Amino acid sequence: MHANPSGDLLSRLLAALQVLPGVGPRSAQRMALHLLQHERQGGKLLADTLQQAIDRVGHCKTCRNLTTEQQCGVCSNPERDNTLICAVESPADVMALEQAGVFSGCYFVLLGRLSPLDGIGPDDLGFEMLVKRLSDGQVRELIIATNTSVEGEATAHYLYELARPYPVKVSRLAQGVPLGGELEYVDRSTLALSFNNRAPV
Amino acid sequence: MHANPSGDLLSRLLAALQVLPGVGPRSAQRMALHLLQHERQGGKLLADTLQQAIDRVGHCKTCRNLTTEQQCGVCSNPERDNTLICAVESPADVMALEQAGVFSGCYFVLLGRLSPLDGIGPDDLGFEMLVKRLSDGQVRELIIATNTSVEGEATAHYLYELARPYPVKVSRLAQGVPLGGELEYVDRSTLALSFNNRAPV
Numbered sequence: 001m002h003a004n005p006s007g008d009l010l011s012r013l014l015a016a017l018q019v020l021p022g023v024g025p026r027s028a029q030r031m032a033l034h035l036l037q038h039e040r041q042g043g044k045l046l047a048d049t050l051q052q053a054i055d056r057v058g059h060c061k062t063c064r065n066l067t068t069e070q071q072c073g074v075c076s077n078p079e080r081d082n083t084l085i086c087a088v089e090s091p092a093d094v095m096a097l098e099q100a101g102v103f104s105g106c107y108f109v110l111l112g113r114l115s116p117l118d119g120i121g122p123d124d125l126g127f128e129m130l131v132k133r134l135s136d137g138q139v140r141e142l143i144i145a146t147n148t149s150v151e152g153e154a155t156a157h158y159l160y161e162l163a164r165p166y167p168v169k170v171s172r173l174a175q176g177v178p179l180g181g182e183l184e185y186v187d188r189s190t191l192a193l194s195f196n197n198r199a200p201v
Numbered sequence: 202m203h204a205n206p207s208g209d210l211l212s213r214l215l216a217a218l219q220v221l222p223g224v225g226p227r228s229a230q231r232m233a234l235h236l237l238q239h240e241r242q243g244g245k246l247l248a249d250t251l252q253q254a255i256d257r258v259g260h261c262k263t264c265r266n267l268t269t270e271q272q273c274g275v276c277s278n279p280e281r282d283n284t285l286i287c288a289v290e291s292p293a294d295v296m297a298l299e300q301a302g303v304f305s306g307c308y309f310v311l312l313g314r315l316s317p318l319d320g321i322g323p324d325d326l327g328f329e330m331l332v333k334r335l336s337d338g339q340v341r342e343l344i345i346a347t348n349t350s351v352e353g354e355a356t357a358h359y360l361y362e363l364a365r366p367y368p369v370k371v372s373r374l375a376q377g378v379p380l381g382g383e384l385e386y387v388d389r390s391t392l393a394l395s396f397n398n399r400a401p402v
Contacts, residue, residue, distance in 0.1 A: 009250070009253060009257060010254065010267065013251060013254045016246050016251070019240050019244065019246070020232050020235070021231055021232060022228065029293060030293070033293050035220070036267055036292075037267075042217070045220070046221075046248075046251060047252040048252075049210070049214045049217040050217070050247060050251075051249075051252075052210060053237065054245050054248065091234055091237075092230065092234050
């Protein structure tokens with residue numbers, strides 16, 4: 001079989017591209033050939049930037065969001081209200097909320113949701129970090145903004161139980177977010193509306 | 202705006218990912234977060250492999266296909282019949298034909314097609330390299346396998362004119378109804394063509 005005229009390296013590139021979500025053999029081939037034929041400069045930049053990002057992006061020590069620093073841009077910003085904490089499942093949710101531009105508090109990123117079937121329990125979601133923040137008396141309100149999936153609801157319930165012992169108001173995004181949807185794909189106005197209509201639990 | 206909690210680097214990664222064909226801001230975000238959250242190893246490998254491919258993949262000195270060597274795996278393989286040359290538009294076409302596994306000759310990759318509107322003329326398609334191969338007397342047959350688009354047809358015609366002065370048989374991929382297709386979904390021109398070119402059984 002002489003199917004691959006540039007030998008191993010091109011095959012390895014095709015395989016490597018398939019770690020990208022939604023990219024199969026066909027798209028990988030299209031991407032590889034596009035980069036090699038028409039976008040060498042862009043491909044070089046992509047390789048460099050990806051390398052750097054993987055080396056340098058870690059998690060914020062306060063909110064667990066992705067950051068290149070010890071503390072992320074939101075947590076280290078004195079203009080953000082750190083008495084308000086919004087708990088979300090993923091960095092993508094933080095981006096979506098920031099793009100909606102309705103929230104001036106801080107976040108707590110769970111980096112997942114309770115999902116016993118996938119072996120994800122309370123220990124994986126950084127709850128002890130959150131409890132520490134709740135117990136130091138500075139937090140006024142915990143806004144639960146997990147997804148409205150089954151696991152998200154379970155996680156929300158767990159967060160509510162977790163916060164109950166502390167003198168912290170607990171609220172949830174208003175039901176305006178469509179059920180069964182992923183937060184990161186909700187349109188801005190719906191997101192803003194549900195943020196403003198958040199109801200006490 | 203504090204939209205991007207990992208500062209510049211993540212934005213740069215999102216921008217860099219968008220050089221990939223078919224990837225917009227949304228998919229770029231999904232890819233970046235997926236790599237950083239769940240696929241650091243795979244991402245590292247992708248960055249490395251892409252870097253290497255961009256540094257090392259060039260063009261075969263005989264057929265212009267992509268290769269890491271001076272000559273590609275097909276041209277340097279003594280078992281391939283170098284008296285048959287199949288002219289295609291792109292390395293992707295070579296891959297498709299190799300996967301079909303019907304051809305044991307060699308290729309000539311135009312790396313484009315005649316397209317005056319895009320400023321692509323005969324000089325960009327390596328025709329002089331092809332003429333050199335046709336004129337050395339070793340080639341028996343030139344198989345034209347350009348796409349059946351308007352530009353592809355124009356290129357095919359040009360190739361035919363180019364080969365005419367030499368004692369070389371010139372052929373073209375058969376055109377007609379694709380296998381496994383429903384006749385009712387085949388476009389009119391293809392249907393008309395295959396009707397007019399009908400072959401005795």
